[in-house]
Amino acid sequence: MPEQNERPLLLQVGPLLPALQDALNSRHEVLRLWEAPDQAALLAARGRDVVALVTSGVHGATRELMSTLPGLQAVFSFGVGYDSIDIAAARDLGVVVSNTPGVLDDCVADTAFALLIDVARGISAADRFVRRGDWRQGKFPLTSRLAGKTCGIVGLGNIGKSIARRAEAFGMEVAYHGRQPQPDVPYRYHAELEDLAKAADFLVLSLPGGPATDKLVDARILAALGPHGYLINIARGSVVDEPALVAALQAGSLGGAGLDVFAEEPEVPAALLALDNVVLTPHLGSGTHETRQAMADLVLANVERYFAEGRLVTPV
Numbered sequence: 001m002p003e004q005n006e007r008p009l010l011l012q013v014g015p016l017l018p019a020l021q022d023a024l025n026s027r028h029e030v031l032r033l034w035e036a037p038d039q040a041a042l043l044a045a046r047g048r049d050v051v052a053l054v055t056s057g058v059h060g061a062t063r064e065l066m067s068t069l070p071g072l073q074a075v076f077s078f079g080v081g082y083d084s085i086d087i088a089a090a091r092d093l094g095v096v097v098s099n100t101p102g103v104l105d106d107c108v109a110d111t112a113f114a115l116l117i118d119v120a121r122g123i124s125a126a127d128r129f130v131r132r133g134d135w136r137q138g139k140f141p142l143t144s145r146l147a148g149k150t151c152g153i154v155g156l157g158n159i160g161k162s163i164a165r166r167a168e169a170f171g172m173e174v175a176y177h178g179r180q181p182q183p184d185v186p187y188r189y190h191a192e193l194e195d196l197a198k199a200a201d202f203l204v205l206s207l208p209g210g211p212a213t214d215k216l217v218d219a220r221i222l223a224a225l226g227p228h229g230y231l232i233n234i235a236r237g238s239v240v241d242e243p244a245l246v247a248a249l250q251a252g253s254l255g256g257a258g259l260d261v262f263a264e265e266p267e268v269p270a271a272l273l274a275l276d277n278v279v280l281t282p283h284l285g286s287g288t289h290e291t292r293q294a295m296a297d298l299v300l301a302n303v304e305r306y307f308a309e310g311r312l313v314t315p316v
């Protein structure tokens with residue numbers, strides 16, 4: 001059980017959904033770290049009273065920050081990916097961590113499919129074509145059909161499975177790569193990522209970020225996907241060797257890419273902006289009113305259960 005304080009002091013690392021901030025503020029005392037003119041001074045003055053961090057996949061939680069909070073018991077994160085949270089440090093410090101799995105699968109899978117259809121059929125490029133007035137000069141080039149193609153999914157977790165169901169509905173074959181084959185799924189497993197990339201027309205990345213998957217998709221994998229292959233990334237920018245991706249797209253040795261995530265967000269390599277066969281979105285995978293509210297509700301449920309019962313709803 002957490003130590004019983006009247007109003008536990010929470011430290012919020014960065015801005016969150018306003019409805020979540022309001023709900024936290026109404027029940028707890030919340031320090032707003034990112035707004036402090038002198039963060040070190042705030043931590044020196046109040047850090048010893050902080051019992052929990054509230055953060056997100058974007059803001060994360062470093063070992064350095066957690067180590068300055070001797071009373072820290074829990075980290076509550078808004079988002080399913082926790083690669084920005086130092087889980088090993090949390091374990092060393094005896095700090096529990098929660099995230100928000102399950103509630104964002106549909107929206108992230110929709111984003112993956114929106115990017116996939118867009119790159120295959122050239123929807124964003126066609127929109128630019130119409131706006132430029134080019135239609136008067138001739139027809140838009142032919143594009144690629146989805147039905148009958150192979151959708152190769154890297155990381156067949158909850159989001160990957162939601163993507164697979166969409167691919168099936170569009171008449172695509174589904175194959176996947178992950179650490180283990182999953183006996184209960186009807187899709188073909190490739191133990192080697194390179195073999196999946198060779199077999200796939202669309203390689204969709206829905207695996208966790210972090211050191212274990214850093215630059216997993218490199219020049220070799222992109223070459224296996226080939227000049228008629230498309231890369232879709234709704235996972236983390238870190239899982240792709242971004243300079244290798246830019247080089248493959250510029251050389252025409254990769255057919256195109258749909259990217260919601262980047263290595264150095266919000267920076268996007270300038271070379272990508274010039275390419276018509278690339279669709280770029282600003283990490284909006286889970287970004288609908290309904291899903292962000294569901295994520296906020298799950299953060300709150302974790303906070304409330306932790307302070308009432310000493311347990312998390314969705315522990316990492």
Ligand code: 8YV
Nearest residue numbers: 056057058078079080081286
């Ligand atoms: C969020 C995400 O944008 O859940 C994740 O892992 O990447 C997104 O849903 C992110 O957590 C920051 O809010």
